[in-house]
Amino acid sequence: MVLATDGSxxxxxxxxxxxxxxxxxxANLHVVSAAGVPEGTLARLADSVRASTAVEAEEAVGAVTRKALVTGTPTTTAVIDGPPARVVVExxxxxxxxxxxxxxxxGVGRFLVGSVTERVLDDPPTATxxxxxxADTEPAYETIALLADDSPAGRTAATTAITIARATGAKLDPLAVVDNRxxxxxxxxxxxEGEARGLIKEIAVEAARGVVESTGTVRTGVPAAELLDYIDEVGADLVVVGSDASRSLDRHVAxxxxxxxxxxxSVPVLVVSKPTGAR
Structure with missing residues (x-):
């Protein structure tokens, strides 16, 4: 498991x-932080900026290490010189x-985690x-919402959601959306709608094998909007979605x-890619 941090x-x-x-x-936790010179930095400032970001990166990973000592989590750290998106993806x-x-x-000159998250999600290297x-400062996942989707990424997302639900003791609430557009x-x-109901039943069967409670529902609408409403309705602590989560849309729109x-x-979102080799 890898955590990318900038200390924010x-x-x-x-x-x-x-x-x-x-x-x-x-699991073991590997904590990484990027240190380097942001694009557009004046050449005469490069050395001082690099030194500053390296210090801040060391402080960022050190803060996580101290938290890990309290929880007893095995942790390793790395401060890596390079563009943050590349560092995080690698x-x-x-x-x-x-x-x-x-x-x-x-502050100015810092590599912002948020500024690279979108770039990481362009092609997630793993479940992100x-x-x-x-998000809660003391997480305890009791309800996991899943955007159910019969694509390779959607199937992987369902299996991943069930695995997390089993490990955390959470209930699984899948939502299948028929895109009215x-x-x-x-x-x-x-x-x-019939296919969507069938998918919800399949997920319930798979969840039952893992001794995970799973209900679910089918709706018609715009997938993202329906899922955001559903998160609030079921009180989800975590949301799981496939990175190409829609059979009816092309990859970029999906x-x-x-x-x-x-x-x-307002809760953590787990974005799951399709398995390697899937089409």
Whole structure:
């Protein structure tokens, strides 16, 4: 498990959730922070900026290490010189989970976690948990919302959500949305609603095998908007969504479903990519 941090308040919140999940899965946590010179920095200032960001990065990973000592989480750290998006993506490639804060607004010259999160989500190196500033400081996942979707990423997201629910003792609440922008014909809409109900049942069966309680519902509307409403209705502590979560949309539009939820949700959002080799 990898946590990317810049020491901002939002990154500290991300650390709380990374430590919570590391404890739930008895996992090691690798903490990384990027140090280097931001694009556009004047050449004459490069050395001083690099030194400053290196110090701040060391302080950021050190703060997480101190938290980990309290929780007893095995932790390693690394401060890496390079563009933050590249540093974060490379660090996450061999991880089962990458954890980042949604925003990291700090002083001039700092590499902001939030500024690279969108770039990381362009092509997530692994399952990526994006934690907003509003997230609980003492996480305890009791309800997990899932955007149910019959795509490779959607199937992987469902399995991942069930795995987390089993580890944390949470209930799973999947939501399948028939996109009304692409299903105007009554016959097509009925067919898609039938498929969606079938998918909810399949997820419930898979969840039951893992001794996880799963209910669910089917709605018609715009997927991101419906999911955001659903999060509030069920009181979700975590949301899981596939990175191309919509059968009816092309990849770029579908990825925007995950992006919109990440930007607006007040709880952590786990963005899951399709498995390697899936089409």
């Amino acid at each position: 308040d939002n990154a500290v919140r991300a650390a709380d959730h990374a430590l919570y999940l590391a404890d739930a899965f008895d 660090a996450g490639r061999d991880a089962d989970l990458l954890v980042v804060g949604r925003h990291g607004h700090t 948990l994006v934690v907003p500033a509003e 692409f299903s105007d014909a009554p016959g097509l809409r009925r067919a898609l 990825t925007s479903v995950a992006r919109r939820v990440v930007r607006r949700a």
